[in-house]
Amino acid sequence: MIKSKTKILQLTVTLTACAFLFVPIILSVLAGVTANYFQGISSGFTLKWVFRVWELYADSIFLSMRLAISCLIMTLIIGLPAAYGLARNPGWLSRLLEEFISLPLAVPGLALALALLQLYGSMKGFRASWTFILVGHVLYTMPFMVRSILAVLASIDLKTLEEGAATLGASPWQRFRDIVVPNAMPGILAGALTVVTLSIGEFNLTWMLHTPYLKTLPVGLADSYASMRLEVASAYTLVFFVLIVPLLMAMQWASARAQRISQ
Amino acid sequence: MTFRLTNTAKTYPDGTRALLSTKLTVKNGEIVSLLGPSGCGKTTLLRIIAGLETPDLGSDIWFDEDNVTSLPVERRNVGMVFQSYALFPNMSVRANIGYGLKMQKLSKPEIEARVSEVLEMCQLQKFSARAVNALSGGQRQRVALARAIAPRPRLLLLDEPLSALDASLRESLRDELAVLLRKFNITAIFVTHDQDEAMAIADRVAVMSNGRIVQSGTPEELYRHPNSAFVAGFVGNAMRLDGKCTGSILTLEGGGLKLPGEGSGHNVFVRAEDVRIDDNGSLCGQVETITFLGTHYRIGIKGITPNLLTSIFVGQSAPKFGQSVKVAIKPEALILLPAGEI
Amino acid sequence: MPLLIFSIAFLALPLVRLFLASGESEAGWAIYLDILRKPRYLNTLILTVLVSLATTFAALAVSTTAGMFLSRNRFKGRGILLSIMTLPLAFPGVVIGFLIILLGGRQGLINQITPGHVVFAYSVIGLFLGYLYFSIPRVLLTVMAAAEKLDPVLEEAARTLGASPFRVVIDVILPGLMPSLVAAGAIAFATAMGAFGTAFTLATNIDVIPMVIYTEFTLSANIAMAAALSIVLGIVTWALLLIARSLSGTTVAAGG
Known part of the structure; x- marks a missing residue:
């Protein structure tokens, strides 16, 4: 009897939490396609708010995508060799470097943005270009890429595999291409999806680093929450969900897969 | 190929002397075993021969008339079977065996033909499309051997090739390995700590202790005329x-x-x-x-x-x-x- | 290594610069004492800590219950519940703020379905709910990962020794989960302390540290104070997450 009572309590808590998390999402989706939210759903469904969002904010969506893809490329170019180097040379120095690049995970984005502004804010050309925001995003997403790859590489005997390839005549570059990269693939994939998802959703750093001419999707969202009618804000949020939810699911799937492999 | 190594030693940066000045010659087609307890320097010697460790200055390693001392591992054309096999998990059995041939830039049909030939010799035809993770220990061992000999290396090196297998399997594979190595007619050096294994497979055994080769000879010679208490004790438990x-x-x-x-x-x-x-x-x-x-x-x-x-x-x-x-x-x-x- | 160059240029140097900037006002390095001396900053600090603590305990209570339930029971719809509860992981703080407005704002659901005039989105309660929304998925994932690792044999052993289900929870499950709970709590606390996006949408009239940093920087141009507060905040969250990681070995994305 006691057991079923605890179960009912647990189920209630779980369902309440789910409702708390999910109902607002439903509300926002509904509000985004309702003709007049104040009157309620009876006012009919429409896509006009979504089109309105497109007119107003298409630029921000494209900028976010461009940033996400550039950020992915940068984290791959810098992160993959770095993760490989860290995996091949374990030691306190590598641990320290890994810890150091992980700082942006722990230090609030606001503080990092302030730091970047303090040092580079006076370099006008750089400050006003989208690459300034890109630096922030790369900084923030880099640890996810490096750690994701590192976790997979640490689980295989990379040194012996490479020696095996070397005895078969493979040069260092061929070993990297044929052995290291394919075996790190699950980690690269999980890292890549994480980087893109986080970059598209990043607000804290971006809000401080952006200029009026360079609005990313979340910055645009904040802007619409402050100045647009609820239906437009909701429709914009809906667009964001459509973009981010599949990415999030792919990311969770890839991360779970990478974790399975590294165990 | 005749293999010759003189004055070869290895000192680690911390001063540990893993291998004292060593001399070793292996005749064409001969199978030599480096036998000794763990830490005696046998694996270090094998890795130096492969090119995976750099020996101390003054060391000399000759493959026939080529001095390979400063040649990097990928250009020595040796085949190596690792203790853990080091099969590439991202490749099938066939791709693993063909990898060395691909590195030699052979044409596709040539690679196919050579891989098929080796698969057959090692009785692995059934498994050619399998992922290496889907193989048993004994099958992995044969794939590792097939991969090492497919590029027709000048010298085959085996590092404790049977130690990852369980005892019952080890004995049958030991005899199989002896037969296969003779069939390939290849010059081979293999490292082991198991005297039965060394005696069953090798033409000649070099017993190592504390970074030195203490005696080298045929299994019978070592057994009947050990030159030291160590050899007498290690070979045949005197x-x-x-x-x-x-x-x-x-x-x-x-x-x-x-x-x-x-x-x-x-x-x-x-x-x-x-x-x-x-x-x-x-x-x-x-x-x-x-x-x-x-x-x-x-x-x-x-x-x-x-x-x-x-x-x-x-x-x-x-x-x-x-x-x-x-x-x-x-x-x-x-x-x-x-x-x-x- | 390019990584080293990149992180020195864009991480190490800016942080050093930020630290130096915090000492450049008239107050000098005493600015760090000002945080404790001036009521405005002290009250902000206390309020932020209180809201973060409340969030932490609420999130732990909810997520541990739900996490244990979801990892111990297999039923239809479990996957859907799990997806719903981890969905907000990728939502930026601003979006969560907006979702709270939809719940408790002037046009919000609660205001519409209740007879009285109930608007809580812009109060401390709204902020608390926003932080909670943020923390539940993170705590849940940490707890569930720990629950999967918990050896069911221990529970069975306790049962064979005559422990009631309630005693099993007290004697076996909670002690087993404790490191992860502490870790998850530290993550929740650190995230709440540093959450800017949510505060940005909801806390227009509430002084929490990230908002004060923001206003000091943009409105008052009090760069030294903004920098000093950032440094303090950064050190606190960093230290907390370090503890969390050493206890559970996992890191769930902070931010928001």
């Missing part, structure tokens, strides 16, 4: 008979023993199979342990040497625990080695 030599008589706790020659200044060793329980024996002891091993018994006898003296007893009526027995050892079965050596 036991030391700890007693006092006067002329050609050795006096032990359990009695006297006739030696084949002058004994003073020598240590005397004997192997368990030469210790016979015999009513006419000159030594007296008492049975302390009896282990039945199917084809024979191992009997530990106390009261003859400070430690138990082991005897192999073949027959139906083994002596019982606590029974007093007479023991005989033929003079020619005794191994005399100069004293003062370890």
Whole structure:
């Protein structure tokens, strides 16, 4: 009897939490396609708010995508060799470097943005270009890429595999291409999806680093929450969900897969 | 190919001397085993030969007339079977075996043909499309061997190739490996800590201890004429008979023993199979342990040497625990080695 | 290594610069004492800590219950519940703020379905709910990962020794989960302390540290104070997450 009572309590808590998390999402989706939210759903469904969002904010969506893809490329170019180097040379120095690049995970984005502004804010050309925001995003997403790859590489005997390839005549570059990269693939994939998802959703750093001419999707969202009618804000949020939810699911799937492999 | 290595040593940055100055020659088609306990430097020597470790300055490694000392591993054209096999998990069996050929930039049809040939030799045709993770230990071992020999290396190196397998499988694969290596007709060096394995596979065994090759010879030579207590103990588990030599008589706790020659200044060793329980024996002891091993018994006898003296007893009526027995050892079965050596 | 160059240029140097900037006002390095001396900053600090603590305990209570339930029971719809509860992981703080407005704002659901005039989105309660929304998925994932690792044999052993289900929870499950709970709590606390996006949408009239940093920087141009507060905040969250990681070995994305 006691057991079923605890179960009912647990189920209630779980369902309440789910409702708390999910109902607002439903509300926002509904509000985004309702003709007049104040009157309620009876006012009919429409896509006009979504089109309105497109007119107003298409630029921000494209900028976010461009940033996400550039950020992915940068984290791959810098992160993959770095993760490989860290995996091949374990030691306190590598641990320290890994810890150091992980700082942006722990230090609030606001503080990092302030730091970047303090040092580079006076370099006008750089400050006003989208690459300034890109630096922030790369900084923030880099640890996810490096750690994701590192976790997979640490689980295989990379040194012996490479020696095996070397005895078969493979040069260092061929070993990297044929052995290291394919075996790190699950980690690269999980890292890549994480980087893109986080970059598209990043607000804290971006809000401080952006200029009026360079609005990313979340910055645009904040802007619409402050100045647009609820239906437009909701429709914009809906667009964001459509973009981010599949990415999030792919990311969770890839991360779970990478974790399975590294165990 | 004839392999020659002179004055080769390895000192680690922390000063550890893993390998003292070593000389080794392997004739064309010969299979040599480096045998020794863990930490004796055998794996270091093998890795130096492969090019995976850099030897100290002054070392010289020759493949026929080529000095390969400073050649990186990928250009030495050696085949290596790793202890853990190091099969590439991202490739199928076929791709693993074909990888070395791909590195030699052979054409696709050539690679296909060569891989198929090797698959057949190693009886792996059934598994060619499998992922390496889906193979049993024995199959992995054969894939590792097939991968190493597919590019027709000048020299085949094997690092403890059987140690990752369980005991029952190890014995059957040991004989199979011996047959395969002869079939490939390749010059090979393989490292092991298991004397049975070394004897079963190798034409010649180099016994290593503390970073040196202490004796090298055919299995029979090592067994019959060890040059040191270490070799006598490591190859064939010889036991030391700890007693006092006067002329050609050795006096032990359990009695006297006739030696084949002058004994003073020598240590005397004997192997368990030469210790016979015999009513006419000159030594007296008492049975302390009896282990039945199917084809024979191992009997530990106390009261003859400070430690138990082991005897192999073949027959139906083994002596019982606590029974007093007479023991005989033929003079020619005794191994005399100069004293003062370890 | 390019990584080293990149992180020195864009991480190490800016942080050093930020630290130096915090000492450049008239107050000098005493600015760090000002945080404790001036009521405005002290009250902000206390309020932020209180809201973060409340969030932490609420999130732990909810997520541990739900996490244990979801990892111990297999039923239809479990996957859907799990997806719903981890969905907000990728939502930026601003979006969560907006979702709270939809719940408790002037046009919000609660205001519409209740007879009285109930608007809580812009109060401390709204902020608390926003932080909670943020923390539940993170705590849940940490707890569930720990619950999967918990050896069910221990529970069975306790049962064979005569422990009631309630005793099993007290004697076996909670002690087993404790390191992860502490870790998850530290993550929740650190995230709440540093959450800017949510505060940005909801806390227009509430002083929490990230908002004060923002206003000091943009409105008052009090760069030294903004920098000093950032440094303090950064050190606190960093230290907390370090503890969390050493206890559970996992890191769930902070931010928001």
